[in-house]
Amino acid sequence: MAFKQFRFNIVLRVLLLTATCLALFITLNSAFTFTPILVAGLIIYQVWSLIRYVDRTNRELAGFLESIRYSEFTRTFQISDSGSSFDELNEAFNDVMKDFQQVRSEREEHFHYLQSIVQDIDVSILAYQRDGTVEMINPAAKKLFQVSNLRNINSLRSLSEKLTSTLLTINPGENKLVKVQDEEDILQLAIFATEFKVKDKVILLSTIKNIQNVLEEQETAAWQKLIRVLTHEIMNSIAPISSLSSTVEGMVKPYASGKKEMQEVDKETIIEIQAALQTINKRSTGLMNFVESYRSLTKIPEPNFAVVKIDELIGNVHTLMKKDVARKNIILVTSVEPDTIEVQIDEQMIEQVLINLIKNSVQALKGRLEAKIQIKSFYNKRGRPTIQVIDNGQGILDDVIDKIFIPFFTTKQSGSGIGLSLSKQIMRLHGGTITAQSKPNEETIFNMTF
Structure with missing residues (x-):
């Protein structure tokens, strides 16, 4: 008789086993010899059947755990003839398997997505250990290094010792140009590197991009801008010199050719020649000063680095400039948050940059009511120390702001056009940047980021 309920089945089997045991006891006291052996065999069979029946659930559970262990999520579980008490267990098993299937499917999709990116991206990617053992190289890297396979970074020494050393010694988060x-x-x-750990292995993931074309384009653009400025400045000086020298030559030519006698030279002619020569001398001197200014751009000394508190740096600049600023009815305020910010800089160089920016702000605030200059320092959203010089002056026009750091470019009548260019070079020597943003007649901000 087949019972549908697991509980009843267990109870029935236990009762039958008990009854059989009682029958064995009775037959042992009887005269029959074969009957006790038959009953004992029946008891053994009932115990084996009960254990097997109970273990079927354990086998299903063990199979479930094995499926998880070996990531085999295609199976389904059904403990049949076990009654309603195991329906929830069946359902739970199968729900868990479905969840695992979904998670595995999502992981595989994500893996294939990332693999497609790594394989198709035009940036070279290398994953390797510190000893140089390569874990992964994408097609872009193979193409860049002209290799079909790469087992160790040291194999690149034939291409470049410097490249190999850089890859092996680069620190996580560091950028290198080779x-x-x-x-x-x-x-x-x-080259940019990041580091992660897989089991017991520390892996460096380096991205490598050939930026030769970009650098050449930027270099060409920079030369074109510089040549335009140099041409403008030189032509401004050469044009009047050429014109005046031609005029003077025309005035003295009749006397040099003998058409006129030297005694006929009148005072007015001499005065005109003198004025022309003075102008030529003035423009020549100006051109010499311009060339000297250009030379000064190429002779910036190396920074003498030291750890400096930004609060003290800005305090010194405030002390130096507050009287000059106050005489022009300009408010100068400073703020440093937090006041513990420290940077490794050449203090004198950075002071000079700040003073130059403040002087520019003073000129931009000329004739401005409620004129104000702010010097602020803080950590930007990327955690880099930043100093801002802010004024509410006339501002910088959009078509000019991209040119203000070009050598000799100036919008001021008496400006040399080298102040901001020098400031930019100084910041580059410090591994930092200087940028400008402006809303004309509202606010102009110069950002110094270290």
Whole structure:
């Protein structure tokens, strides 16, 4: 008789086993010899059947756990003839398997997505250990290094010792620029590395991009801008010199050719020649000063780095400039948050940059009511120390703001056009940047980021 309920089945089997045991006891006291052996065999069979019946659930559970262990999520579980008490267990098993299937499917999709990116992206990617053992190299890296496979970073020494050393010694989060001469090709490689741990292995993931074309385009654009400015300044000086020298030559030519006698030179002619020569001298001096200014751009000394508190740096600049600013009815305020910000800089150089920015702000505030200059310092959203010089002056026009850091470019009548260019070079020597943003007649901000 088949019972549908697991509980009843267990109870029935236990009762039958008990009855059989009682029958064995009775037959042992009887005269029959074969009957006790038959009953004992029946008891053994009932115990084995009960254990097997109970263990079926354990086998299902063990199979479930094995499926999880070996990531085999295609199975379904059904403990049949076990009654309603196991329906929830069946359902729970199968729900868990479905959840695992979904998670595995999502992970596989994510893996294939990332794999497609790594394989198709035009940025070279290398994953390797500190000893140089390569874990992964994408097609872009193979193409860049002209290799079909790469087992160890040291194999790149034939291409470039510097590149190999940089890859092996680069620190996580660090950017490096390496120049590689590959036969007739020049590669300018920008390298960025990050680090992660897989089990017991520390893996460096480096991205490598050849930016030679970008650098050449930027260099060409910079030269074009510089040449335009140099041409403008030189032509401004050469044009009047050429014109005046031609005029003077025309005035003295009749006397030099003998058409006129030297005694006929009148005072007015001499005065005109003198004025022309003075103008030529003035423009020549101006041109010499311009060339000297250009030379000063190429002779910036190396910074003498030291750890400096921003609060003290800005305090010194405030003390230096407050009287000059106050005489022009300009309010100068400072703020440093937090006041513990420290940077490694050449204090005198950075002071000079700040003073130059403040002087520019003073000129921009000329004739402005409620004129105000703010010097602020803080950590920006990327955690980098930043100093801002802010004024509410006339501002900088959109078509000019991209040119203000070009050498000799100026919008001021008496400006030399080298102050902001020098400031930018100083910040570059400090590994930082200087940028400007402006809303004309509202606010102008110069950002110094270290």
